[in-house]
Amino acid sequence: MGRSITFIYGVVTYVIFLVTFLYSIAFVGNLLVPKSIDSGTQGPVAVSIVINLALLSVFALQHSIMARPAFKRIWMKIIPRAAERSTYILTTCVALILIFVFWQPIPMPVWNLANTLAGSVVSLLFWVGWLIVLSSTFMIDHFDLFGLKQIYANLRTRQATRPGFIKVGLYRLVRHPIMTGFLIAFWAAPVMTIGHLLFAVVTTGYIIIAVLHLEEKDLIAEMGDDYLEYRREVPAFVPGFGRGQ
Numbered sequence: 223m224g225r226s227i228t229f230i231y232g233v234v235t236y237v238i239f240l241v242t243f244l245y246s247i248a249f250v251g252n253l254l255v256p257k258s259i260d261s262g263t264q265g266p267v268a269v270s271i272v273i274n275l276a277l278l279s280v281f282a283l284q285h286s287i288m289a290r291p292a293f294k295r296i297w298m299k300i301i302p303r304a305a306e307r308s309t310y311i312l313t314t315c316v317a318l319i320l321i322f323v324f325w326q327p328i329p330m331p332v333w334n335l336a337n338t339l340a341g342s343v344v345s346l347l348f349w350v351g352w353l354i355v356l357s358s359t360f361m362i363d364h365f366d367l368f369g370l371k372q373i374y375a376n377l378r379t380r381q382a383t384r385p386g387f388i389k390v391g392l393y394r395l396v397r398h399p400i401m402t403g404f405l406i407a408f409w410a411a412p413v414m415t416i417g418h419l420l421f422a423v424v425t426t427g428y429i430i431i432a433v434l435h436l437e438e439k440d441l442i443a444e445m446g447d448d449y450l451e452y453r454r455e456v457p458a459f460v461p462g463f464g465r466g467q
């Protein structure tokens with residue numbers, strides 16, 4: 223890939239990511255979009271559960287395997303180093319789009335707080351969750367996270383520097399604010415259906431395992447004592463809940 227093509231590829235990927243991110247909010251929140259977590263034709267519950275678990279597994283496998291340093295080393299022999307992050311983001315979008323398209327609704331309610339004060343508070347929390355996700359990406363390094371820094375440096379015949387250890391903003395309160403935001407957004411449903419509950423339970427389990435057992439292992443290998451000390455001092459997901467582990 224030439225430098226200009228890599229740059230265009232990264233920019234197009236970023237635009238696809240923005241649209242996918244906005245659709246994710248609407249999908250989980252049942253807002254304005256033709257297909258959301260609780261909309262569509264309902265099939266047999268057992269079949270729906272199997273399909274939904276398969277879709278979430280595809281996402282989990284893509285997200286976990288492609289993020290590992292060993293995979294990246296092999297992958298970068300095939301694609302340019304500068305396009306690695308954009309490719310990761312693009313494949314993440316594909317995995318998410320598969321969920322949006324093929325997700326099977328299971329609309330029986332587990333709780334229904336619609337038109338109550340509690341429901342309004344939960345709706346507000348939903349937006350707070352997404353705001354935490356988005357703002358945390360800027361605290362860590364939004365443009366590195368989504369590959370723009372890498373493709374821009376490459377265009378200028380440079381190599382982007384890795385952000386290094388970060389402990390700013392929400393990262394002072396918890397080690398994984400982006401995931402805290404997702405957890406809030408996924409659970410804060412004024413009307414919680416069986417399908418949405420399945421989504422929230424599986425994604426919560428995946429986030430805990432992927433972050434504590436995979437991402438942190440890589441972060442310790444990359445950042446050493448800085449991250450080990452950070453882990454001792456700062457809790458993983460909930461401010462004030464445990465002093466790290």
Ligand SMILES: C[S@@+](CC[C@H](N)C(=O)[O-])C[C@H]1O[C@@H](n2cnc3c(N)ncnc32)[C@H](O)[C@@H]1O
Nearest residue numbers: 358386387388389397398399400401402433441
């Ligand atoms: C999708 S972000 C998620 C970050 C974090 N788990 C969170 O939930 O806010 C994943 C990237 O963040 C990086 N990362 C996570 N914590 C970091 C820290 N304290 N300092 C620098 N980079 C970090 C990882 O190396 C990885 O490239």
